[in-house]
Amino acid sequence: MFVHHVYFWMNPGATESDRQQLAAGIRSLQAIETIKMSHIGTPADTNRDVIDRSYDFSWLVIFDTSEGQDIYQVHPTHLKFVEECKHLWRKVVVYDSIDR
Secondary structure: OEEEEEEEEEOOOOOHHHHHHHHHHHHHHHHOOOEEEEEEEOOOOOOOOOOOOOOOEEEEEEEOOHHHHHHHHHOHHHHHHHHHHHHHEEEEEEEEEEOO
16 A cells, blocks of 8 residues: 655635635546545644644545556646646645555
């Protein structure tokens, strides 16, 4: 299993329309056939010292294999998402993990 977790911080002054556009762009990625499971989220209302709620969206994707993730990275739908939505974020952080 390969887990790909992406966190997005939107540009300062982002509008609700910008948020909707980014959410729609992320949702478009769900059509990529190598994705086994996915989840689009926003910060939960939890408050502990170890929780970072500074991001705007998270995109959790699970693939059967690292090869599936490699296909996702160069898939035309993913490339289109980056091209059409990159102006909406100021920062992206990715955490990838594999089974141990």
